[in-house]
Amino acid sequence: MSDAAANWIWVSAAIAVIAGLGIYGIVARRNLFRMLMGFTMLTKAVTLAFVYGGAYWMNPGLGQSLAIIIIVIEAAVTAVGMSMIVNIYRHYGAVDTSQIKRLRG
Amino acid sequence: MQTPELFWAMGLLLPLFMGAVLAYVVGKIISRTRGDRAGGLAAAAITLAAAAGVYILTLVYPHISTGGAAAAVDWLGVLEPDALSLFMVKVIFPLIILVAIYSIDYMKEDLGTDKYYALLLIMTGGMVGVAGAGDIVSLYVFFEILSISSYCLVSFRKQSWEPIEAGFKYVITNALGSTLAILGLGLLYLFSGKLSMAEIAAQVSGWPDLPVMAALVLVITGFGVKAAMVPLHFWLPDAHSAAPSGISALLSGIVIQVGFFAMLRLVLTVFAVQLQMVGLILIVFAAITMTYGNYIALAQSDIKRMLAYSSVAQMGYIILGFGVGFYYQSVNGITGGLFHIETHAFMKALAFLSAGYIIERAGTRRMAELKGAGRAMPLAGAAFAVAALGLAGIPAFSGFMSKLMIYKSGFQAGTALGVVLSSVAIANSIISLGYYLPAIHTLFSPGDAAALKQKGAASPAAAVILPVAAMALITLVLGWYPELGLGPVNPAVAEIFKVIGG
């Protein structure tokens, strides 16, 4: 697959699309799970950038190690966020921001 | 402790994280056998011992501020502590120690406090790591350590709805922020193939390149969320007012400043070529941030929300100091910004701790219902008054000294913009009196003191008096002898000016 590195335009486009959709998911969707999924997607775009950067700059080991670090952090943050959602559900019986928003921000 | 890197890893990070594990395990074991309260106390003791021990270590080994030989060990290469890191550490530790002491009394009604103290130590370790990181991924890793522990601390009192809802908001916005920042860094990696900040800096001289610009925007936005710059501040008032007061003190006093510090670190190394432009961006954000924060704080009826918005405004001062410093190469600006981080940390923590004590006793956060609380609890009321006057920048309090430097830097710039900026800052100080003075007045006006007195009858515990008195003392002493506080600031300023080169 030596042409993998030549596909940079497509990879970049994919990173942009996934990151953009992730941000959209966090900002625009009302369901708390959906927001958390948006965050997960955003980190996926980041790992994509690092792994592809590693392959591109002929340092695949480095890119991969960074990707692994980011994936683990993503899992930890997702787990913490998820337990907060469960707590919210226990209090409100809902996981939609339109039904739980009491703080004025 | 041959090199600063080794010292940072072995002397600071290792004891803190091991202390956290130990605090949790010992706290758990003791709470099984002797009850929850004893377990919490044991965890608190371990936390205090670890933090105090490490703090003393940093004071005894001042040579790390000068920077020794390069690290001989490969894995230490990700740390690059310098005078700036040392400055942060010297602000972080006293604050953590005082808050930990305060928490002994404040959190005594809560259960499972062994986890609270362990998270507190992990948070400290995260901040120390951010301060010393010399590599973008390490910076991110330590920042996430800090973030995850503070997420859980904010919603620690999960029995009521507010900490939980604010907690989720805090998680999602801050996770978005740090991910945007790391996306920017990923972009830089794609662009340069380098990871160390210094190496990227060498590569990034080809400015103004579109990708570098995009990375800069992402990094400033990402850490801007963490530092609560105004369009991105919306999570702060909720999280900071919903957290337990000790944690509010830490979040407002140092955690958002660490967010700004991380941005500063990247700006100073990676984007050093375009420091002037960054300065201009910061100036614009700073003016908006302080004005908006003060303006909204005026309308708050909840004492903790008022303090939280005041943190937004004070971040504006700090950012303004650095913005002016970068834009005009002004020593006073940088010194003022750093000094304000230091003075604000203690003032704001003092405000939150004393307000937290009053709230706990009075059972309400509404300003109107706290009428006369200062009379019923004179010590806490006086401490709050000291903090509020300091935050407003009244002479003879530490806040005035640091703000004065920031004002000076604007006037010394000698341009219309500088004068306007300083005037805006001074005007903001006057606006902020518009909510601090009424707050003090409410606390000390004759109100329903009898009922409050009944609730707050018991005199405060030593664990409350000690940290509050220490912080009030620092606020007052630095107001008369600012040079005492400038000791750790000056080498850090010199470190920054190596980059600015003014």
Place this chain on the structure above:
Amino acid sequence: MLVVLLLALMALAALGVVFSRDLLYAVISLGLLSVFTSVFFYTLGAPYASIMELSIGAGLITVLFMATISLVEERQLKGERKLKLSFLSVAGLLVTGAVALFIFTALFKGAAAEHAAVISPGPLPEILWGKRLLDVLGLGIIIFAAAIGIGALFRTEGEK
């Protein structure tokens, strides 16, 4: 060609996560996105990242989501509004995508010709346990912090 196909599939899965009507489909799309990403990593010569993405991204996180959603599920799913793909949001997405593409194009201008990819696993264990040891230890701390934090959020002693 395989790469472009994979990337297109990833983009589709990402669309599914944000815009699917049922929360369960969103989770499945998220899992699929992870799987495609993992395959893509493999074709890039990054087997370690690939296996990590597959086990944590597609495995652990999907299971976590599934479990939590089934815990919370029922009326809520109906509460999810149908997405109205308004003209404005589509236009906004398209513009964002175009800008991003433009940025990335500028990013690699000229550089593409100079560097060819080297497809080898790379000295990953050496890097992770050598230069990045501190970060790996940091990951341990993060997992510990998350465990304690989740323990604190679910602690039963705190209920009054």
